[in-house]
Amino acid sequence: MSLTLPNLPNGNDKSDSRQGIKQISSTEEQGAGKSSERYVIGDLNKSNWNDHPEYATPEYSKADGPNPKLDLLEHLSNDFAELLHRRDISDCCLKVQDTYMSVHRCILAARSNVFANVISNNMVRLKAGQGDQLEKSEKNGILVITVPNTDTETMKQVVLFMYTARCNINEDNAIELLNAAGRFDIKSLKVFSGSFIAEHITLHNVLNLMKSAYDYDNKLVRQKCTAFFIDNAQEIMAMKETWKIFAVNRPDIIAELLYWNVNKEEFHRQKF
Known part of the structure; x- marks a missing residue:
């Protein structure tokens, strides 16, 4: 599939037109x-x-x-x-x-x-x-x-992070940055976005965060979401429609969450 590109520079382009975006x-x-x-x-x-x-x-x-x-x-x-x-x-x-x-x-x-x-x-x-x-x-x-x-x-922030190890992260884009870090296997962005997310887990986002952590092998977010679930299992499972849909789509994650909810002491003894 060919692309029509907008004035891409060629090897002889020596211009330095600092004209903003x-x-x-x-x-x-x-x-x-x-x-x-x-x-x-x-x-x-x-x-x-x-x-x-x-x-x-x-x-x-x-x-x-x-x-x-x-x-x-x-x-x-x-x-x-x-x-x-x-x-x-x-x-x-x-x-x-x-x-x-x-x-x-x-x-x-x-x-x-x-x-x-x-x-x-x-x-x-x-x-x-x-x-x-x-x-x-x-x-x-x-x-x-x-x-x-x-x-x-999201991709602009990913590019900026790859160049500078810093970007604008907030509660609106954190999950997208976490997913991008996993998709493109940017290890430091996994840590950066995971650390932010670990401080912003709620009843309404914990299952989606757990899914992203599971799919992209983000151990920090996975651990923090599991700990949050153990402390708030009753409230999360009380959101019946959300819990039911998630259970149907991700029985692997549900099994892990329920296992640790029953074995809380074992979970807290583990060193991550």
């Missing part, structure tokens, strides 16, 4: 005068970029504070954030819905086991189901990886 408009086939908008992450205007403190690149300072190693790691994160300004040396694009995100193969490969094997054509190294829906194509020497079943905003 670049907007590409194309006329739709139906309806004169209407246009669909696509955006490319990259070449971000310095002032716009610094409007977001988590992406900002502060001035270098001497690493002579109480934690010089942490200071150096912070500078490293900021330097990698600067790469998101550089479409001129980007060699890969992620296509998410109508959005193209300029990235770098080496960063994807270093941070994600799934992207590493997709880029190197080592699909046999992936677990069953991993990377199956990712599609590859090439345009002007740029590798294009189409990422389905992921919304644009």
Whole structure:
């Protein structure tokens, strides 16, 4: 399946057009005068970029504070954030819905086991189901990886995390980030999103969180959800429709939850 790409840079493109998020408009086939908008992450205007403190690149300072190693790691994160300004040396694009995100193969490969094997054509190294829906194509020497079943905003945060080890996480997007961490096998994002979620488990999300933790082997979230279930089993099972649907779809998880609910002392004795 061929893709029409919006002004992808080629190997001779030396431009450094820091013009904010670049907007590409194309006329739709139906309806004169209407246009669909696509955006490319990259070449971000310095002032716009610094409007977001988590992406900002502060001035270098001497690493002579109480934690010089942490200071150096912070500078490293900021330097990698600067790469998101550089479409001129980007060699890969992620296509998410109508959005193209300029990235770098080496960063994807270093941070994600799934992207590493997709880029190197080592699909046999992936677990069953991993990377199956990712599609590859090439345009002007740029590798294009189409990422389905992921919304644009979630993928932007995933990309930012792969480059900088930080992103915007909140109760609205935490589960999506947890799922993305599992789908793309980004181990540090599993820990980051899992740690956040572990502090925000409720009666209404615990079963969905348990499903994600089970499917993507997130041991921290799985442990925390199990502990929450043990403490609130009666209330959770009282939500009869939700409990019934979940029991039909995921009897494996239900069996584990009920086992630990009966064997509470054994659960609390285990060291995770």
